[in-house]
Amino acid sequence: MTGVSFTKPVSGKPVSGRPFARPVATRAVDFLVRNPLLVLLIAMVVLVQIATGAQLNWQNLRGVLLDVAIIAIAAVPCAMIVIAGYIDLSVGSTLALGGVVAGMLLRDGAGTPAAVLVAIAVGALVGAVNGLLTAWLGLSPFIVTLGTLTAVRGFAQLLSPYAPSGFGTSFTTLGVGAVNGIPIPVLIAAVIVIAAGVFLTLTPTGRHVFAVGVNREAAFLSGVQTRAIPFWLFTLSGAAAGLAGVITVARLNSAPPGQLGTGFELSVLAAVLLGGVALTGGEGSMFGVVVGVLFMGLLTNSLVLLGVTTFWQSIASGAALVAAIGISASTHRLQHRLTAARTKRQAAGTPATSR
Amino acid sequence: MTGVSFTKPVSGKPVSGRPFARPVATRAVDFLVRNPLLVLLIAMVVLVQIATGAQLNWQNLRGVLLDVAIIAIAAVPCAMIVIAGYIDLSVGSTLALGGVVAGMLLRDGAGTPAAVLVAIAVGALVGAVNGLLTAWLGLSPFIVTLGTLTAVRGFAQLLSPYAPSGFGTSFTTLGVGAVNGIPIPVLIAAVIVIAAGVFLTLTPTGRHVFAVGVNREAAFLSGVQTRAIPFWLFTLSGAAAGLAGVITVARLNSAPPGQLGTGFELSVLAAVLLGGVALTGGEGSMFGVVVGVLFMGLLTNSLVLLGVTTFWQSIASGAALVAAIGISASTHRLQHRLTAARTKRQAAGTPATSR
Amino acid sequence: TVSTGSESGAPAASAPAHPVKKIVFDFPYTALPIYTTMSRYTKEEAAARGIEIEFTNDNMDLNRQISNLTTYATRKDVDAVISFAMDPNAVGSIVRQYRDNGKYFISYGGDIPGQDASIQFSFTKAGDMLAESAGGWISRTLHGKAKVLVLKDESNQIGKERTQGIVDGLKKYAPEATIVDQQQAITPEQGLSMTSTVLAKHPDIDVVLAAVGDAAQGAYQGLVAAGRPDDDPDTYVGGLDGNTPLLQSMKDGKMVRGLVSVKPREMAKAVVDVPVGLGEGNASVKDYNAPVYLITKESPDLDEWIKAGSE
């Protein structure tokens, strides 16, 4: 203990969070019950694999992972924004802007690093505007980011009405290259996810993100930077969307301003919320976000592999969203029951008065 | 302090909410300060009218009002859902389904009343499913209604892959007819808005909508029906979207299932939020919603009349959204200051010690 | 070891001919009425030829189109894909995956780098044909002077080409006509709303041309709602693509006077013929050029056009 030493001796030993060492099997069950979407995901993959034999083939997986990586890169800061009690609807257009800016620079002869950096910077700028308007000026994040969604799309189209295309391999490697067989976008996404996970759980500022989301006023009174934190998260979200745009463009080898990332914001939000991040703020984990993003990516893929026809695909994917969130919620309840039953059993062994 | 009478003896007469009869001018200023969007709306109309001379011509206004009426019909229950602390993203597809169902029935020879009623009922059914999943089962309304948005669109397309079209005048009158010069959809919207306004402000259940939105637990403890209320609001929202679909189809004289109401949900939400309904629940009025809807309708109209080019239209309307919410927020603060200054002046007139 | 990937780069050499049993038709504009028509006709055509056809569900989303194409590239049962690219360069980036997997890649409505074959029809040409029809009508009816509203589509490459075709064509065929406004509109609702608004500023518009026929349907309703008689002899409404209500109005002698479209039956046939031909080693099918038709009230096959969009 730092600082003060109390004169009175400390009485009563601290209760540890886990009073009993639990067997591995119990913990595995617990883990799965706590992550129902993961179970659903695994079940889906297994079934689709059995039915089609195609999902786990590397080429297919590689395609899915590339899609998923792009969603994940944008979803990570987006999730943190939602955890902090805000929302960012503008990522689809910011992605387009980032992609178009990179494409234009490359077309005009800029090098890959410069194009990537400027695209990220432009994305960060959009994010900073969102952050300024919402975190500092206190405007409704839904309206503000809906506004930037519209405005930034128009700006990207104005900037380059035609799609820049045909970039050199030094650039397209970013979208389709691989290191030791792992696609580069997937590596980038993995680094971002891990960094964000560490930040959120292991650093004080990461915990402050949660505090701001749960109770902004209490956080403010406790000296937490209730404005700077969401501001930087928005900026980060913009930068990440810009990067996602660069990767998309590198993958497509073309940067059509009106078509890049349309509807992307809703996919990202759906993945984030499916992954257990609560729209009310203060709840969520990077692990959950990854599962959510994978689920979204594999869902579309599964439907295509299963040969579900067009309109049925819409119906099925809408229903799957609802089912996924429903299963998550109901196993939440199951989990409560399990814990209750288990502690009851334990309590039967140790009389209540001993506490 | 607000004319503070904290230490006043108990026997004193109760503190009235309005200690001074305020002059009409003050009240008018107050009204406008309390409704900044209305001021912005009026300013916009005046400026556009001066610049183009075209906005207030009846024909233009009629077109705007028809657009606005359709948004308003869906926005009213949607606003109530947001006030109750939920959200409905599915209205765009429900509109399409309602329109398509009506179109199919008409094509197959059904009469106008039957077509309209069935379309509303089908919409209500979609709403009831949303309500069941969110209000009763407690699933995330964002995900659930995003799911139904996707699924219902697919269902509408599956139901009628071709667009039914060419309905009789008895039906199209619903979209283009007028009573005493006022277009029928506008009349319908007006009735709905007024009914909803009365419901929200003057009936117990209407007040409960607010209570559920602010603090569901507290409302539950006070015996408020915290599940039935949002359930019925969702059902209402579905029915209203179905009706909006019918009117749209009557206007278009065609019911293309893939194109009706695409992106409608975001327009509706933007109008609702601009109108001062808080996404956090518990706050909002029908008057505000009407102003928000009018603002959204007149904004696009203004930009087109002003001859703003396509991409600039996106930029301008995004910026206008942000500006509108910004002005609302800043006058909110202004209002607080005004009130504070006024009460301070009053307090100065009555020395604290005399009480 | 860093690899630069295999999605782009020079197309691989053509695989040896192999029979085509299953084709995928990647038609991304799922919300358009034409999607339904095309899917029906191609299915009928395929069934008649004893092959299977499947459709992607791209939901008008480029990213979705790319993912779906990527997924289909790995499907063993698929022998060929016909892709209507939302962005030809972007779709070009996956052509090679198909060829590496021994599948044929056929582009629809344009050229895609690396394709095995293409089913061509020119969007600029279609726009030009509509402008020609309108221009002729303007000089005949209005002595060359007319106020024109163009409902354009700038959201994608195809739309831009169509719009360009219309605008350039008008300059050519009706040099004295003025385009008073150009507004983005692709759905009937947008067409209606935009036309109403523009009519407030220019109540005397004579001609509305839409890059997307569905928007023209809205424009027609907008004109009628503004009080114009639905058979006004001095008004011309036209658009690209068929749209059943418009075709019906045309037949009924309303002010809908020109529509330009490919024939769904012919296209459906090509969609099946080209891959099957490739599979049989028939190189002559490589460049199928689909004719584009101008439909007017006088067209003898008007009923057939109407039927195509509603059965």
Added chain:
Amino acid sequence: MTVTLSGISKRYGATLALDKVDLTIHSGQVHALLGHNGAGKSTLIKCLGGGTQPSGGRIDLDGTTVPSLTPADAIRHGVAVIYQHLSLIGTLSVAENVFLGNELTRRGLVRRAEQRRRTEEALARVGFDVDPDTRVDELPIGRRQQVEIAKALLRDARLLILDEPTASLSPEESRRLAALVPRLRDQGIAILYVTHLLGEVMRLADRATVLRDGRVAWASGERGFTKDDLVTAISGAPMTRTTSAPRAAGQDTVPRLRVDRLDVGGPEPQSLRVSPGEIVCLYGLVGSGRTRLLEHVAGARRPVSGRVEVDGAAVEVSSPRAALRGGIAFVPADRARQGLFGTLPAGENVLIRAMSALRRGPMRSFAREREVFAEIGARMSLRPLDRGLPTDRFSGGNQQKLLIARWANGAAPARVLLLDDPTQGVDVGARTEIYGVLRVLAEDTGLAVLFATNEPEEALALAHRVVVMRGGRLLGSHHAADLDEETLLNLIHQDPRKAAAR
């Protein structure tokens, strides 16, 4: 009506909050329910009001036996509850809250004027002064508690349950409530009254039940009971009252906290000083402006003009963060709204600020966090002493302990600690422990403590010096040693112009 609870149990995960509790409440009697923080009082009440369902046992309401109730059932049976965690709707007016779920209507429409009138009446009946048209979220917590009381009174209850109704009320308001309770009892209403203040119990209660660890530890018979009975039952041992050693106001030294002509928007700017190691109480009625003063010094509100100094150096109190940088920490009174992060674990609530000081490199040190938490938790007898339990799962009193622990844990060093109603809802035993922690901090680190309280007992038990506040003015400063409860109460009711100048 007579209410009988038989064998009521309630389990929350690992916690058995209620363990086969039997309790009978008779009409025309005031039944006091006591027990340490976390004993299960509020849980029992929630079971009766329908806020939660018991896991076992049954409830007998005048012959109707049910295993559980919903709130609507309870209301129908004439049960009215004032919950410990206030359950008002912030965006509705006072009158609307009072009639929520119970609106007066004519032809389906709410009779607003009538509701307003009756609300005013009900408030006046208890002697509370709240404007029925104000939005509830504009009211300070004490006023909101008054609204809750009015709400329960207007329910035509046959069983009235009050869970620590006076926790945020000053003695004057508590007395008005205390005058009302016997009147209601005499009308034949059954009353269940939860409090930690034994004085109230002795004054009001006909019977008493004491819970300990979810079980009935003691119940009074027909014969009545003494204060000693209660003390022994609650803590298991007799208690002794401690008073602080009187301490000379160190006028000679540089004050730790100096507030100089701070304009907080009241009738006059305010000045105040607290010496190192000194504990000063701000004492006044609800609405006397104590909260406002504390909030300004803590940077929670921006002062118009004036100066705040810590150890002679000016502190920019433009935000809580700035104030904290200057060494000023603040424990607000409204713990749910301004204090706690309900869904976050207790450990993070306590260490939200200390986390940064405890980290190793850029990363949090879980080992050191665990150590600090365990120590302060034990010192404040936090129950359960579980770092990982979400804050909103703790009992009211234990939540309050978590809030104080945020600044009293030694790892988030403050030079000045401001507390607004620091021990609201904390049981007698834990209170003494909190006083001890604060005193040790003051003595060992020279921490200056400035706290507002509603209870004269607390003012005298903890403070070295008492500053009386009334109508937004600081009236005078008195050594705690020179005061007793009587003089203190007289001071706050005195005419300010006659009050001694500072």
